[in-house]
Amino acid sequence: MTDHRIPAGDLAPEGIYPPTEEMLRAPVPDAVQARQKENLRRAWKTPQGWRYWTAVNNSEVGVWYTMTAFVFMLIAGVMALLMRLQLWVPENDLISADLFNQLFTMHGSAMMFLFAVPMFEAISILILPAFLGARDMPFPRLSAYGYWAFLIGGIFVIGSILFSAAPKAGWFMYPPLATLEPGIGSDIWLLGLSFIEVASIAAAVELIVGALKCRPPGMRVNVMPLYAWYVLVVGGMILFAFPPLIAGDFLFELERSFDWPFFDHTRGGDPMLWQHLFWIFGHPEVYIIFLPSIAIAAMVVPTVARRPILGYSWIVLSAVGTGFLSFGLWVHHMFTTGLPNISLGFFSAASEAVVIPTGIQLFAFVATLIAGRVKMTLPMLWIAGALAIFTAGGLTGVMVAIAPFDWQVHDTYFIVAHLHYTLFGGMIFPVIAGVYYFFPFFRKKMLSERLGRWSFWLIFTGFNITFLPMHLTGLLGMPRRVYTYPQGLGIDWLNQISTVGAFIVAAGFAVFAWDIVRPKKNQPQIARNPWGAGTLEWSHEIPETKWGVRSIPHITTRYPLWDQPDLVARMDAGRYYLPDAEEGLRETIVTSVIDARPIQVQRVTGPAYVTILAAGFTGGAFIFPTFHLYPPAIICAAFAVVSILYWLWTTTARPPEKDMKDVGLGLSLPTYAAGPQAVGWWAVWITMLGDATAFASLVFGVFFYWTSSTAFPPPGAAHASGSLVALATAALALSWALTRGARGLNRAGRVGLARGALALAPLLTLSGMGGFILSVIDLDPTSHVYPAMMWALMVWIVAHGIVGTIMQLYCLAGSIFGKLTPRYDADLWNVTLFWHFLGLTALVTGAMIGLVPRLM
Amino acid sequence: MRDSDHDRQPHPRGDAHEFAEERESLWRITLAPTIWAFHFVISYAAVSVYCFRYDHLAAMGTLRAALIAMTALMLAAIAWIGWRAFQRWDVRGTGEFSNPEGNAEDRHQFLGHAGFLLALISFIGVVYDTLPLIVLASCR
Numbered sequence: 001m002t003d004h005r006i007p008a009g010d011l012a013p014e015g016i017y018p019p020t021e022e023m024l025r026a027p028v029p030d031a032v033q034a035r036q037k038e039n040l041r042r043a044w045k046t047p048q049g050w051r052y053w054t055a056v057n058n059s060e061v062g063v064w065y066t067m068t069a070f071v072f073m074l075i076a077g078v079m080a081l082l083m084r085l086q087l088w089v090p091e092n093d094l095i096s097a098d099l100f101n102q103l104f105t106m107h108g109s110a111m112m113f114l115f116a117v118p119m120f121e122a123i124s125i126l127i128l129p130a131f132l133g134a135r136d137m138p139f140p141r142l143s144a145y146g147y148w149a150f151l152i153g154g155i156f157v158i159g160s161i162l163f164s165a166a167p168k169a170g171w172f173m174y175p176p177l178a179t180l181e182p183g184i185g186s187d188i189w190l191l192g193l194s195f196i197e198v199a200s201i202a203a204a205v206e207l208i209v210g211a212l213k214c215r216p217p218g219m220r221v222n223v224m225p226l227y228a229w230y231v232l233v234v235g236g237m238i239l240f241a242f243p244p245l246i247a248g249d250f251l252f253e254l255e256r257s258f259d260w261p262f263f264d265h266t267r268g269g270d271p272m273l274w275q276h277l278f279w280i281f282g283h284p285e286v287y288i289i290f291l292p293s294i295a296i297a298a299m300v301v302p303t304v305a306r307r308p309i310l311g312y313s314w315i316v317l318s319a320v321g322t323g324f325l326s327f328g329l330w331v332h333h334m335f336t337t338g339l340p341n342i343s344l345g346f347f348s349a350a351s352e353a354v355v356i357p358t359g360i361q362l363f364a365f366v367a368t369l370i371a372g373r374v375k376m377t378l379p380m381l382w383i384a385g386a387l388a389i390f391t392a393g394g395l396t397g398v399m400v401a402i403a404p405f406d407w408q409v410h411d412t413y414f415i416v417a418h419l420h421y422t423l424f425g426g427m428i429f430p431v432i433a434g435v436y437y438f439f440p441f442f443r444k445k446m447l448s449e450r451l452g453r454w455s456f457w458l459i460f461t462g463f464n465i466t467f468l469p470m471h472l473t474g475l476l477g478m479p480r481r482v483y484t485y486p487q488g489l490g491i492d493w494l495n496q497i498s499t500v501g502a503f504i505v506a507a508g509f510a511v512f513a514w515d516i517v518r519p520k521k522n523q524p525q526i527a528r529n530p531w532g533a534g535t536l537e538w539s540h541e542i543p544e545t546k547w548g549v550r551s552i553p554h555i556t557t558r559y560p561l562w563d564q565p566d567l568v569a570r571m572d573a574g575r576y577y578l579p580d581a582e583e584g585l586r587e588t589i590v591t592s593v594i595d596a597r598p599i600q601v602q603r604v605t606g607p608a609y610v611t612i613l614a615a616g617f618t619g620g621a622f623i624f625p626t627f628h629l630y631p632p633a634i635i636c637a638a639f640a641v642v643s644i645l646y647w648l649w650t651t652t653a654r655p656p657e658k659d660m661k662d663v664g665l666g667l668s669l670p671t672y673a674a675g676p677q678a679v680g681w682w683a684v685w686i687t688m689l690g691d692a693t694a695f696a697s698l699v700f701g702v703f704f705y706w707t708s709s710t711a712f713p714p715p716g717a718a719h720a721s722g723s724l725v726a727l728a729t730a731a732l733a734l735s736w737a738l739t740r741g742a743r744g745l746n747r748a749g750r751v752g753l754a755r756g757a758l759a760l761a762p763l764l765t766l767s768g769m770g771g772f773i774l775s776v777i778d779l780d781p782t783s784h785v786y787p788a789m790m791w792a793l794m795v796w797i798v799a800h801g802i803v804g805t806i807m808q809l810y811c812l813a814g815s816i817f818g819k820l821t822p823r824y825d826a827d828l829w830n831v832t833l834f835w836h837f838l839g840l841t842a843l844v845t846g847a848m849i850g851l852v853p854r855l856m
Numbered sequence: 857m858r859d860s861d862h863d864r865q866p867h868p869r870g871d872a873h874e875f876a877e878e879r880e881s882l883w884r885i886t887l888a889p890t891i892w893a894f895h896f897v898i899s900y901a902a903v904s905v906y907c908f909r910y911d912h913l914a915a916m917g918t919l920r921a922a923l924i925a926m927t928a929l930m931l932a933a934i935a936w937i938g939w940r941a942f943q944r945w946d947v948r949g950t951g952e953f954s955n956p957e958g959n960a961e962d963r964h965q966f967l968g969h970a971g972f973l974l975a976l977i978s979f980i981g982v983v984y985d986t987l988p989l990i991v992l993a994s995c996r
Contacts, residue, residue, distance in 0.1 A: 342994070
């Protein structure tokens with residue numbers, strides 16, 4: 001019997017854990033099994049007909065996501081072929097310079113933002129739950145929302161080239177070229193890709209929480225699949241790498257739309273700030289692409305070597321170490337910008353240091369292969385190709401990390417060759433290996449061995465024919481991104497070889513794409529574990545079932561299918577946890593971060609239109625401003641907020657029908673969690689970490705202008721009103737205190753007082769926002785970068801204040817309508833956490849607007 | 857539930873169990889790389905601010921000496937973290953280089969091993985990033 005005085009979020013698990021061997025041996029009667037399966041089937045049924053698109057299950061969303069990213073990749077590949085055709089002979093006039101500019105810009109942007117990063121998210125959404133024996137990710141609707149946002153944003157960005165309206169300043173959009181670019185190309189890039197970055201951060205939140213909290217009982221951090229380690233590291237990197245770019249996009253778009261001169265040096269701005277913000281994102285991004293792909297190798301290699309991975313800890317070191325070091329490399333893209341040599345030295349040194357962890361993981365793979373009995377399967381063939389190509393790319397990387405060498409080859413085809421070697425070896429090849437390896441898992445069919453080998457040799461040889469000569473083309477002096485070249489430079493034949501190679505690569509991709517989509521109806525049913533692997537995803541059921549795992553196992557080894565012999569039979573018989581869905585709800589188990597002790601049954605959400613609506617309206621809010629259509633954008637933003645509120649209100653953190661649930665094996669778990677126990681709280685914490693990073697990038701901007709110019713703030717410049725800033729900061733701080741107070745009062749049962757606090761707090765938030773607006777209203781943001789920066793900080797805090805107000809009112813409404821009670825207060829915990837960050841942001845903003853400029 | 861490590865296998869170093877029961881944090885293994893990050897950011901920021909704004913005020917030598925002194929402190933901190941992690945790994949006590957078992961002891965030692973290796977790489981990273989301070993005597 002549960003004590004109803006205890007807040008539901010504080011309930012502890014009851015019963016036996018871990019299960020004993022005896023309990024696991026006890027048979028489950030056939031009738032019970034049949035009933036359980038029926039319940040699970042009903043709960044996890046995929047919607048039929050046109051409702052299919054409302055699905056949110058990871059197995060559906062993951063496939064859409066992967067296929068969409070793959071199609072974008074093929075389109076970007078066709079752009080590359082067009083460029084190679086143009087470069088076939090000197091002084092060619094096949095396509096115009098203007099179109100060529102659009103093509104190389106879109107090729108890079110699409111490959112990076114529409115293929116490489118989303119592909120990681122897509123594959124992880126698809127397979128991570130299976131690695132972890134989870135039924136689904138913790139926030140299925142968030143995955144679906146991210147997917148729809150990606151689809152809309154992707155079509156918007158890539159479609160622009162059909163209207164000759166695509167961005168054309170190169171995929172890193174350097175100002176002043178990109179800020180002064182006429183037309184809407186740059187805006188499409190900025191707003192479209194910002195929208196997609198939001199989707200990326202959503203996926204990162206989902207994946208981090210998934211890897212930390214949705215592991216099966218018993219799967220401690222030292223036995224979790226290496227893929228999960230990589231997901232954690234990469235998720236963390238996304239949180240710190242994408243926000244600087246979002247901050248940069250924010251400033252950039254303010255300059256494009258309202259002429260605030262952040263990157264205009266005639267009014268105190270500095271184009272270098274963009275380069276810093278872009279590459280603080282851009283270099284870690286290379287590793288955000290590389291690490292999850294090499295993580296696939298970490299799953300394939302033990303299987304083909306038929307032995308556990310050698311140096312598990314070393315690979316963890318390498319993933320975490322690379323994750324950190326990759327943030328100290330960004331200036332190696334800026335070696336020719338005239339920064340002090342000693343500054344370049346730091347980045348050069350870090351660029352050399354990052355080779356160590358990167359090399360360690362490759363050596364660990366090679367060692368595992370040497371120590372095992374290798375079976376040269378198709379996935380292994382692609383991994384072998386990856387190792388060869390990536391190593392070559394790594395070696396040229398060591399060369400260009402040395403500043404004087406870089407000065408010689410900067411912006412030449414040598415760089416083009418280098419980056420394609422790292423990306424093909426570090427991403428394309430391992431991902432294709434993963435497709436061959438995991439295809440039987442997600443489609444329950446095999447891909448063709450013969451077509452696979454054809455495709456491999458075509459892409460492998462074609463790739464080297466294309467890009468190996470480019471090293472020489474670059475050393476001979478051909479700059480990248482030129483639409484043509486004069487005769488007689490000795491690079492004609494090199495370009496012709498590259499063009500031939502590009503078409504061989506294309507032929508290889510055609511074979512690969514055909515293999516994926518060709519009908520496989522007549523193929524015999526595959527073996528359940530066709531590669532003889534040891535990890536949990538190969539406990540999948542054949543023919544396919546939609547419930548993920550029949551029962552959630554207790555895992556005590558790194559390769560449970562090799563080391564826990566009865567595991568699969570017991571999972572199938574429903575002897576482990578959550579074998580049933582008697583309430584007809586979708587559920588999975590939440591466990592503790594380090595040791596994966598079961599702590600809660602998490603009810604996850606099912607099919608919904610609201611995610612599609614929310615993504616569509618969010619898309620409108622980003623896309624309309626491209627055409628300077630602000631009223632429809634604001635209307636879309638309002639509808640997006642309404643859709644998201646509806647989604648949250650109706651399905652998240654609702655009081656459950658019972659507080660504890662028997663999950664089997666003598667264990668009862670709470671069905672409700674609040675605060676740090678809850679996955680929602682973790683998601684808010686992770687999101688806000690990313691948000692704080694974006695804010696920190698703006699603050700960095702202020703100091704950057706101060707160091708790069710002697711006139712920031714300009715002598716005699718008008719400052720924001722100090723007293724108003726102080727009052728505004730105080731109002732927001734008080735609003736924070738009331739929110740925090742409301743949480744305590746509500747828990748203590750003083751609901752009336754809590755409601756009072758939650759009603760008063762939004763008024764304070766609004767007056768705080770008003771105070772910040774009034775404090776800078778007299779400054780002219782178009783006159784100089786100093787007032788522009790103060791305005792940008794004001795816009796940032798006001799935007800957050802609006803969100804904070806909505807959250808406070810949401811909790812107030814929850815309290816009034818019985819969703820939020822002293823026992824069930826998860827929403828208030830999450831909102832308080834948001835407000836901790838917002839309170840801090842307000843204090844720093846107050847200091848940055850009201851105090852710091854006066855001292856500079 | 858908190859003391860539910862009944863699944864722990866019997867272990868030769870039984871006395872270490874109590875130590876292993878402490879609630880460990882994943883964050884701890886990132887301590888050494890975080891020091892590397894601070895070293896990197898502080899060196900870069902200090903040199904940038906000096907070179908762009910204050911190079912007329914003082915000689916570069918003072919700044920370099922200060923930063924190298926900071927490096928020494930940070931290297932000592934990393935070494936200490938590495939030593940603590942090495943003890944947690946306990947390879948000399950157990951003779952086990954890898955810790956693949958799903959029990960509390962192995963998890964404890966694994967985090968020690970990972971922490972030790974990360975301290976090693978962070979140490980190397982800090983040394984690398986100090987080389988420019990030693991080799992280059994001016995902003996240009």
